[in-house]
Every structure is written in structure tokens, then in C-alpha cells.
Amino acid sequence: xIIIPGPxxxxxxxxxxxxxxxxxxxxxxxxxxxxxxxxxYTEDVDGEDVVIxxxxxxxxxxxxIQLLLLINAAKDLGARYITAVVPYLAYSRQDKKFRPGEAxxxxxxxxxxxxxxxxxxxxxxxxxxxxxKEFKIPFVDLSAMYVLGEYAKSCGxxxxxxxxxxxxxxxxxxxxxxxxxxxxxxxxxERDRVTGEISVAKKVFDVQGRDVVVVDDxxxxxxxxVAATKLLREQKARxxxxxxxxxxxxxxxxxxxxxxxxxxxxxxDCVPSDVSIVSIAPVIAEYLRKxxxxx
Ligand code: R5P
Numbered sequence: 261x262i263i264i265p266g267p268x269x270x271x272x273x274x275x276x277x278x279x280x281x282x283x284x285x286x287x288x289x290x291x292x293x294x295x296x297x298x299x300x301y302t303e304d305v306d307g308e309d310v311v312i313x314x315x316x317x318x319x320x321x322x323x324x325i326q327l328l329l330l331i332n333a334a335k336d337l338g339a340r341y342i343t344a345v346v347p348y349l350a351y352s353r354q355d356k357k358f359r360p361g362e363a364x365x366x367x368x369x370x371x372x373x374x375x376x377x378x379x380x381x382x383x384x385x386x387x388x389x390x391x392x393k394e395f396k397i398p399f400v401d402l403s404a405m406y407v408l409g410e411y412a413k414s415c416g417x418x419x420x421x422x423x424x425x426x427x428x429x430x431x432x433x434x435x436x437x438x439x440x441x442x443x444x445x446x447x448x449x450e451r452d453r454v455t456g457e458i459s460v461a462k463k464v465f466d467v468q469g470r471d472v473v474v475v476d477d478x479x480x481x482x483x484x485x486v487a488a489t490k491l492l493r494e495q496k497a498r499x500x501x502x503x504x505x506x507x508x509x510x511x512x513x514x515x516x517x518x519x520x521x522x523x524x525x526x527x528x529d530c531v532p533s534d535v536s537i538v539s540i541a542p543v544i545a546e547y548l549r550k551x552x553x554x555x
Contacts (some may be wrong), residue, residue: 261548262305266314268323268332269347272529273313275541276345280549284310284345287330297322299329306338311548316350317508317531324350324369328376335377343548344378347530347540348506353478355391358453370394373425384530384540385477385505386411386434402536402543404505404528405432407474411526411538412473412501418442420501421472423492425449425484427461429476436475436503447488460491467497478506479527482513487518488514493521503528507533 261282265273267289277284288300312334334342354365354529373381374397374460378433386392387419389401391551412420422444424433430446437444447459465472474488485502493499500522507527515523 261311262307264301264310264312264330264334266312266323268314268317268326269313269345269529269532271532272315272347272541272544274312275361275365275539276313276545279541279545289326295322296552297376299326299333301333301337304337305334307340308335309341309343311343311345313345313347313544315347315530315532317506318346318510320350322444324372331373331376331378332359334536341379342377343380344373344380344543345390347528347544349383349386349507350385352391355388356478362537366391380458382544384528384543386517387477388428391476400447402547403432403435403538404530404538404540404543405435405436406439407538407540407543408475408503408505408526408528409436412436412503415501415524417471417473417501420473420499421445421465421467421497423447423465423467423472423474423488425474425476425488432475432477432485434518436473440473441494442470447491449487449512456481456483458487460487460492463481465492466494467495469496469498471501472497473498473501473503474522477505478508479517479525480508481510482516483515485513485522485525488518489517489522499523503527506531507535509533509535 262279316323351365401448421440421442422436425448426449433444502522503526527535528538
């Protein structure tokens, strides 16, 4: 197996290769003066099982095209089996038509990854795993929730209450609760499809004087975590740790969440950022070690 670290996930790719004891093959990347991406394999991949690690966090479109170039070049060069490891899958939230006439962006992204030549697709805590059924190739959705829970526990959050921002994410809070053991629950969140504004219904939790971990797949603008944190502060929670797999942290999200009353924000290196404290590398490496070929 050969691990190819894409430019958006170079460090993560290196960690995965190291954990597996497999060969890491760096690829030459550059940008043309007009902004187009260039990719060149510097070693032979003919007949090899190739694992490409490239997240598609912002700038999504650039990272996505680099991923497609990497997959397609590996195929052209004769790679035997190509596994695309895409820790954060861009466009995954636009997985259906919410309003008439909208593009189903995720469907287009899936078609592109397949057409480029991937034989298998691996991602982490995708927004809605059901939407991945659009893939005709085998796919898997790994989870960061256990390692996030372990991290929270190592910070003294054992016995903390785990909270998800909506019922859809409650299964994520349950996994964290399996580690922390303080019970879990979820909020009722609504987003205005036009303005993007978040509101949460008043719901009372057993959090007074207790530590709480709020978990979600993505922190984007931070609106969801701000609303959750404010509610927990009103209910006199003690320490609040806000956690997510994909810390996109757009436009001052981090500062907004801290101002709302969170004590810390923790994410994973599925999306590199200054809060990406927990590495997803062991989760990916374990999956690949068990043998990722086939379904
Ligand atoms: C969507 O439902 C996701 O699970 C997240 O809750 C959402 O993407 C967070 O977005 P924001 O940080 O902008 O509220």
C-alpha cells in the first residue's frame, strides 16, 4: 500500500503512513499563475494499491480539484486500486433539494470522484451517511466521536453530560457518552433556509453545576454552538467544552463561541485549524490496517 498525502492533508497523510508503517509518496504540487492546480507523481504507482488522503475543506473547490487530479493521475499511471480518503467531504450538507430548483451538490461531487477513477471512498462523520448511498463504489463513514470523547475524558470531563445540537446528531452524543458516562441529550434546532439564522427551542437538561461537552459534525459559522452554549449557560452548566469533527470556523466563529460562554473548542485534523487538537489518523490507520479493499 502506498499513501499519497494531498496538499490539504499533508500532515495527516504522513501520520497515517507512519502509523501503518507503509510507504509515503509525496507528490509535486504547484499553482499556475492563474490559480489552476498542478499535480505530478514523482514515483511509480503502476500496479500499486494507492491511498490518497486529501480533505476538501476551504478552499473547497481547489481542494476538490486537487483530489480529482490525484485520483485520475493515479488511475492513468496504472494504480491497481485507489482508495480516496476524504476526511471532510465538501458540499455534503447540500444533499437534497431544500428549495425548488437547487443543485444537489453532493450528488455532483460523488459523480466526479467516481468518474476520476476511485475504487473506494472513505470519509469521517459525514453530515448524512444516507446521502453517500449515491456512490456506486464501496464507501465507509468513519467516526471521530470516540477519540473526541477520549480527549474530553483526558481533560477531566469524565462524567460530563454530552449534548448534540439536534436529534439528527444525537447518535454522535451517544458515542461520546459511551466514553464519558454522564448521560446525553439533544436540542431542537432550526435554521432559516434563507438567512441561515439558528434558533433552539428551550429545553431543560440536568446540567446545573455539571460539566458539559457539546458535540457536532461541523462548526461552520458557529451559530449552532453559540445557541447551544448560551442555553447551557442559562441553565448554569459548569465547564463547557465544544467539540466537532470538522472545525471550519468561518468568520470569527471561534471568538463568537467563546464569547457565548464556552471554555474550550476542540476539533480534529480532518480540517486543519488551530483547534485541531485531536488526530483522526489512528482511526483511519486502523481502518486501512484491517484491509480496506472491497466492500
Ligand atoms: C448541520 O446541521 C451540521 O450538523 C452543523 O450543525 C452545522 O453545519 C453547523 O453550522 P454553524 O456552525 O454555521 O451553525
